[in-house]
Amino acid sequence: MIIFAIETSCDETAVAVVRDGREVLSSELFSQADMHALYGGVVPEIASRNHAAHIGRLSALALKNAGITKLEIDAVAVTCAPGLIGALLVGVNYAKGMAMALNIPLIPVHHLRGHIAANYIAYPDLEPPFLSLVISGGNSLIADVRGYTDISIVGRSRDDAAGECFDKTARVLGLGYPGGPYLEKLASGGDDALFSLPHPVIEGFPYDMSFSGLKTAAQNIVHNTKQKGEQLDAASLAASFARTVSGILVPRVMAAASEFGRNKISVTGGVAANSRIRRDFIAAAEKDGHTLLIPPINLCGDNAAMIGSQAYYEYLSGVSAGLDLDARATMEVSEKF
Numbered sequence: 001m002i003i004f005a006i007e008t009s010c011d012e013t014a015v016a017v018v019r020d021g022r023e024v025l026s027s028e029l030f031s032q033a034d035m036h037a038l039y040g041g042v043v044p045e046i047a048s049r050n051h052a053a054h055i056g057r058l059s060a061l062a063l064k065n066a067g068i069t070k071l072e073i074d075a076v077a078v079t080c081a082p083g084l085i086g087a088l089l090v091g092v093n094y095a096k097g098m099a100m101a102l103n104i105p106l107i108p109v110h111h112l113r114g115h116i117a118a119n120y121i122a123y124p125d126l127e128p129p130f131l132s133l134v135i136s137g138g139n140s141l142i143a144d145v146r147g148y149t150d151i152s153i154v155g156r157s158r159d160d161a162a163g164e165c166f167d168k169t170a171r172v173l174g175l176g177y178p179g180g181p182y183l184e185k186l187a188s189g190g191d192d193a194l195f196s197l198p199h200p201v202i203e204g205f206p207y208d209m210s211f212s213g214l215k216t217a218a219q220n221i222v223h224n225t226k227q228k229g230e231q232l233d234a235a236s237l238a239a240s241f242a243r244t245v246s247g248i249l250v251p252r253v254m255a256a257a258s259e260f261g262r263n264k265i266s267v268t269g270g271v272a273a274n275s276r277i278r279r280d281f282i283a284a285a286e287k288d289g290h291t292l293l294i295p296p297i298n299l300c301g302d303n304a305a306m307i308g309s310q311a312y313y314e315y316l317s318g319v320s321a322g323l324d325l326d327a328r329a330t331m332e333v334s335e336k337f
């Protein structure tokens, strides 16, 4: 089954052609990061306009690079939730137009289920169950993937996402956007034990996380050092910051894997690119005898191939939408369309 997949939930316009959920025939992406960098974060209206400007061009390119015509597409898949509503609507309406014109099924996909499905492309033999950590710019959650479409949340951030915390901390240090890669670069050579940053625990919810206090603490260190006229050891702050984020994530995921009896653990989302976090997960998985799955960086960040992969399994489970399909800014990963 050949699925044409569209992803426009945030600031990446992405289109892909995926066969049977596992084989990526083409995957095209236009990142708007440079445009949003000017403002230090994503500007929703700019994101929507750029999706509208680029989606047609990327669709034509995706077909060309897949070596197929649009008549060979069996279904159209699109991210419908969660995300920036105006941005999502561009993809949803484009997908509806294609489904109607070609008279083929329209498959709605939850963005975070897509991030989990990135693993099916990276690891062709992988099958659920497994435990999945998704750490991106907008979400941080631990999910128990019991089946391809049977997913429940085990823990989540109560406030900021891990990526947002990296972005805001980078901004206060005067670094570029998105901040994660800049902070990572700055951290090399820093002393990761120099700064003690908060590591909150949420009573009664052992797998939930909180990152906003960590962000505020890092900001206070930057401001207080400046007010005292002292020189900030920014490299050590960046290294301490990464150690703390990793220290919040790794033990929770390992404990959840043990409670839910999962021996395969996946880490996806843009923050999975962070080398400190990767290193700590590799060490912890080795120690506990778990198989660790971390897809390559191009599959960790937003892309449409992961949407095409999840769409295949959604379709097999009976999911499809009519032309009244709407985009939703928020939606639980376990909810049905």
Ligand code: KG4
Binding pocket: 010, 135, 136, 137, 138, 139, 162, 163, 164, 166, 167, 178, 179, 180, 181, 184, 269, 270, 271, 272, 273, 274, 275, 300, 301, 302
């Ligand atoms: O999954 P993603 O590409 O997009 C969405 O969130 O929708 O994730 C982007 C996030 C940004 O917050 C970015 O700063 C973070 O991933 N990120 C990183 C690194 N590379 C990207 N965070 C930490 N270290 C990195 N190397």
